[in-house]
Amino acid sequence: MNQIPIIDMSMLMGKKPSQNSLNAVAKDIRKACQNHGFFYVSGHGISEQLQFELESVSKQFFELSETEKMKIAMPKAGSAWRGYFPVGNELTSGKPDLKEGIYFGTELTEDHPKVRTKTPLHGKNLFPEYPADMKRIVLEYMEATTKIGHALLRGIALSLALPSNYFEREITQDPFILFRIFHYPGQASQPNTTWGVGEHTDYGLLTILKQDSVGGLQVKVNGNWMDAPPIPNTFVCNLGDMLDRMTGGFYRSTPHRVLNSSDKNRLSFPLFFDPGFDVHVKPIEQIAERQSATEDRWDGEDIYRFDGPYGNYLVNKVSKVFPELFKELS
Numbered sequence: 109m110n111q112i113p114i115i116d117m118s119m120l121m122g123k124k125p126s127q128n129s130l131n132a133v134a135k136d137i138r139k140a141c142q143n144h145g146f147f148y149v150s151g152h153g154i155s156e157q158l159q160f161e162l163e164s165v166s167k168q169f170f171e172l173s174e175t176e177k178m179k180i181a182m183p184k185a186g187s188a189w190r191g192y193f194p195v196g197n198e199l200t201s202g203k204p205d206l207k208e209g210i211y212f213g214t215e216l217t218e219d220h221p222k223v224r225t226k227t228p229l230h231g232k233n234l235f236p237e238y239p240a241d242m243k244r245i246v247l248e249y250m251e252a253t254t255k256i257g258h259a260l261l262r263g264i265a266l267s268l269a270l271p272s273n274y275f276e277r278e279i280t281q282d283p284f285i286l287f288r289i290f291h292y293p294g295q296a297s298q299p300n301t302t303w304g305v306g307e308h309t310d311y312g313l314l315t316i317l318k319q320d321s322v323g324g325l326q327v328k329v330n331g332n333w334m335d336a337p338p339i340p341n342t343f344v345c346n347l348g349d350m351l352d353r354m355t356g357g358f359y360r361s362t363p364h365r366v367l368n369s370s371d372k373n374r375l376s377f378p379l380f381f382d383p384g385f386d387v388h389v390k391p392i393e394q395i396a397e398r399q400s401a402t403e404d405r406w407d408g409e410d411i412y413r414f415d416g417p418y419g420n421y422l423v424n425k426v427s428k429v430f431p432e433l434f435k436e437l438s
């Protein structure tokens with residue numbers, strides 16, 4: 109219990125895995141989801157070369173001057189909500205986070221129906237002019253990580269004794285993907301440390317996070333905070349509100365936060381693998397009806413009663429963390 113488990117997911121990526129190996133991974137996932145709501149994955153198949161490139165272009169970007177970075181500032185993407193935001197602009201639990209970052213998502217062209225109607229969170233990404241290969245690397249990384257998301261949800265379905273394609277059939281045929289790159293400045297010399305990200309849960313199904321070697325991610329398990337330290341060539345996975353809702357709290361979305369109290373700058377790369385934007389996320393009957401989750405959540409919301417398409421839930425959440433930008437757009 110006092111360590112977040114590491115799960116080898118290679119059999120979920122394989123073409124013809126044996127039933128035994130699938131049963132074994134499903135069992136591990138179930139245990140991890142019930143005990144921690146967090147796990148590391150190894151055997152994900154994303155090349156270390158690509159991960160290295162991603163880290164290195166991100167580092168180069170954040171070292172640019174503020175003027176240069178602001179050339180792709182979020183307001184320039186309008187309702188697509190893409191691009192760069194400076195330190196202090198995002199408010200996770202109502203307070204400014206000590207981080208800067210870039211928002212990306214599935215790259216859509218101008219003639220996509222949702223872009224034409226200016227649906228929030230849909231559109232083209234803003235890529236910087238320098239480093240020039242950030243575009244290629246980010247798009248490649250998002251595509252590869254999305255594959256991991258599909259594979260892990262097959263494992264999560266099996267872990268709930270559902271058919272392996274359950275989620276793909278019901279809600280992630282066209283998953284909603286957001287990807288972020290965050291830079292948490294080192295603050296060892298500051299008299300008071302500030303949260304990089306305050307306590308929160310993630311909104312969708314599954315977050316797949318790559319972190320560099322600095323550390324600072326903390327996870328709340330059974331009321332106690334524990335560290336999720338960097339483990340080379342693994343990703344940290346955690347469950348979001350929609351999986352919690354679908355299972356009636358059998359699998360919970362675990363609160364987490366980031367404190368970079370070191371003197372080094374920290375980079376992290378979360379990809380959010382979420383239900384389709386228009387999908388009505390409903391409780392899975394056989395599972396949710398056995399649960400009676402009633403505890404108060406960190407944000408006082410009642411995710412079990414939420415009704416409507418996932419996109420509404422998401423836009424409401426995002427508008428709270430970027431209130432200024434939201435005002436401009438509405």
Ligand code: OGA
Pocket residue numbers: 288290305310317319325364365366376377378
């Ligand atoms: C998030 C998050 C953790 C990190 O973006 O939702 O929790 O390490 N990020 O950046």
Ligand code: NI
Pocket residue numbers: 308309310315364
């Ligand atoms: Ni999070």
